[in-house]
Amino acid sequence: MASQPTTAERISLLERMLMMRRFEEEVLRVAQTHAYVGRQHLHIGHEATGAAVASVLTPEDLFHTTHRNHGYLIARGADPGRALAEIMGRKDGLNGGRGGPWHLCDREAGFQSTSAMVGGSVGLAIGAAFAMKKQKKKAIGVAHFGDGTLDEGICFEAFNMASIFELPVLFLCENNAKEGQRPSSMLAAKALRDLPAALQIETVVVDGRDADDVRAAATDAVARIRTTGKPVFLQAQLERWPGSHQLKPEFPTGVTDLTLAWEEGRIEGKHADWTRAHDGIRLYAKKLVAEKATSKEEILALDRKVIARIEAARAFAEASPFPAPSTATDLAFA
Amino acid sequence: MTVKTYAEAVVDALTGMLKADPNFHIIGRGILGHGGHEHHAHALQHDFADRFTDPPTSEGATASMGIGAAMAGCRMFVHLGTGSFSLEAFNQLINEAGVAHSMSGGQVRVPVIFHMYHGLRGGGSGQHSLSPQAMFANNAGLKVMQPTCPRDVKGMLRAAIKGNTPVIWVDHAALLGQKGEVPDEDYEIPLGKADVKREGKDVSIVASSRAVLWSLAAADLLAKDGISAEVVDIRSVVPLDEDTITASIRKTGRLVTVDESIQMCSVGSEIAALAAEKAQAQLKAPVARIARAAVPVPFSPPLEKAISPKPEMIAAAAKRLVG
Ligand SMILES: Cc1ncc(C[n+]2csc(CCOP(=O)(O)OP(=O)(O)O)c2C)c(N)n1
Numbered sequence A: 001m002a003s004q005p006t007t008a009e010r011i012s013l014l015e016r017m018l019m020m021r022r023f024e025e026e027v028l029r030v031a032q033t034h035a036y037v038g039r040q041h042l043h044i045g046h047e048a049t050g051a052a053v054a055s056v057l058t059p060e061d062l063f064h065t066t067h068r069n070h071g072y073l074i075a076r077g078a079d080p081g082r083a084l085a086e087i088m089g090r091k092d093g094l095n096g097g098r099g100g101p102w103h104l105c106d107r108e109a110g111f112q113s114t115s116a117m118v119g120g121s122v123g124l125a126i127g128a129a130f131a132m133k134k135q136k137k138k139a140i141g142v143a144h145f146g147d148g149t150l151d152e153g154i155c156f157e158a159f160n161m162a163s164i165f166e167l168p169v170l171f172l173c174e175n176n177a178k179e180g181q182r183p184s185s186m187l188a189a190k191a192l193r194d195l196p197a198a199l200q201i202e203t204v205v206v207d208g209r210d211a212d213d214v215r216a217a218a219t220d221a222v223a224r225i226r227t228t229g230k231p232v233f234l235q236a237q238l239e240r241w242p243g244s245h246q247l248k249p250e251f252p253t254g255v256t257d258l259t260l261a262w263e264e265g266r267i268e269g270k271h272a273d274w275t276r277a278h279d280g281i282r283l284y285a286k287k288l289v290a291e292k293a294t295s296k297e298e299i300l301a302l303d304r305k306v307i308a309r310i311e312a313a314r315a316f317a318e319a320s321p322f323p324a325p326s327t328a329t330d331l332a333f334a
Numbered sequence B: 001m002t003v004k005t006y007a008e009a010v011v012d013a014l015t016g017m018l019k020a021d022p023n024f025h026i027i028g029r030g031i032l033g034h035g036g037h038e039h040h041a042h043a044l045q046h047d048f049a050d051r052f053t054d055p056p057t058s059e060g061a062t063a064s065m066g067i068g069a070a071m072a073g074c075r076m077f078v079h080l081g082t083g084s085f086s087l088e089a090f091n092q093l094i095n096e097a098g099v100a101h102s103m104s105g106g107q108v109r110v111p112v113i114f115h116m117y118h119g120l121r122g123g124g125s126g127q128h129s130l131s132p133q134a135m136f137a138n139n140a141g142l143k144v145m146q147p148t149c150p151r152d153v154k155g156m157l158r159a160a161i162k163g164n165t166p167v168i169w170v171d172h173a174a175l176l177g178q179k180g181e182v183p184d185e186d187y188e189i190p191l192g193k194a195d196v197k198r199e200g201k202d203v204s205i206v207a208s209s210r211a212v213l214w215s216l217a218a219a220d221l222l223a224k225d226g227i228s229a230e231v232v233d234i235r236s237v238v239p240l241d242e243d244t245i246t247a248s249i250r251k252t253g254r255l256v257t258v259d260e261s262i263q264m265c266s267v268g269s270e271i272a273a274l275a276a277e278k279a280q281a282q283l284k285a286p287v288a289r290i291a292r293a294a295v296p297v298p299f300s301p302p303l304e305k306a307i308s309p310k311p312e313m314i315a316a317a318a319k320r321l322v323g
């Protein structure tokens, strides 16, 4: 079983989550104020899961993510200035402006690719795991994806191959399907975990809102993958953030106000339920204060520090020029 | 005649066939994209709820379901999203739909339309910008359609739905808002007929899909310089209307081809080959091909713009040929 995190580790987890949230809020502001051509598939509401999983990986672990990738890049230490520059199509972006918001890639932070083809990450991550196994490395492959990805046939094929070839891969499924609406997935299986389980893959389901729970589950899962060399399917249950699929950039739940962590009476509006019950950042801040791991003042000071870093990232990204049109056909071949 | 948008003309054709044929079914969500024309699709789905199927994100099985149902007596319209996503179903389209009629010795027919949006769209980057028309054309057993105006799409779509051959319908989202006169009654435009969208005598610009709009804009630019350009909208990539295209090339003696495929083995390459085979004697200048640069589509707006064909490029190429 995973050991209890230290207070310092928990505060560092909150800081990571705040970096992810304030970054995505900045992306929305950029989209509101700039001639911006990308779509906003933000990672807001998934931070507890993302930060906790990222915290148990080593920089050598090879990560494959999706259209909803920004949070993982930030959580694993990619430079927020270069990430924002990429989203703005600038020269100093992580991919030199060639990838954009759906495809942030940072090899140094342990990313191999960000594929916006639904199912792309799942197949590629078993390849990363295959290479780690053949090269006798301790590192593992990680596939991040959503519930909707299980609609694609490649998941069946990749799960099966990971299982029969015993590949060290973490299948990290963020389940934000919402009952009652058209969800992001349409699966006859009542529980997503039944699909990999049928192929003899160990499955774990965790409350994706609770950073401590995710951290404990991910620590154990990753340790087992490293020792057994076999895949694990980790499913995080999440509630879709109301702005998770928007065409126009908006803040449906407002700019995050951390004082709502301890002033719950002030939570209001159409999406109050999401903020009250499903915002993992608010819940974690509330918990840390309630358990006296830190104080309100310290949390607000941490948030100010994070906001200052994101503001600096914005300034960096805005100062970066667009790449020269004469470079448009570069990099077709390696 | 009523002035309608391209999107409304698509709805006209689908409505006509939904009413006429209870065996006609539509699979897919977002047939008119997710922008300003989506409400027309919602209204149609509301009126014919039992004829619409909303599939999971499973392009391969969705295409197969359409193909199998068509073999079993339904007429199917299968929307696959972007051209890039259609590759998830490439096997089904090529190895199943395309071959079934011939491989069964003519016993089986596959009346399916596979609908998708191709091309540069602004920020589509490397995985949402594919123009697969030439890839589909380089196969047997599939027709490939690319109309550009409301009147054409209504008539061609009706003909395609009533036909018995699988059709790849490579639309462009930038066309959905195009307006034009559309006959109110139901009518068919036979598949495989090009249309001269603007007559001219100095140079033929032969184009498909959105590239026709760029070519018409180029013809305006050329007119200012006293050059009279003819714009031929091929409308159908397969079958290709060789007669209309060669007649135009023979008349003007000069050819510029324009399409959004990557130039290697592009639709434009096929038209250039046609000119070499059938109009060599009348050519007064080498052929010029305008296509998309052979590089994964870069996200950054100035880079995407740099690799896109545009009216100025077409006009400049035409001017060089006229000399
Ligand atoms: C092959 C393919 N088909 C369709 C799409 C369009 N698409 C983009 S995101 C998405 C839903 C994905 O749902 P899920 O995996 O649950 O991720 P979420 O957005 O909910 O985080 C779809 C269908 C795509 N990008 N790729």
Ligand SMILES: [Mg+2]
Pocket: A146, A147, A148, A174, A175, A176, A177, A184, A185
């Ligand atoms: Mg989802």
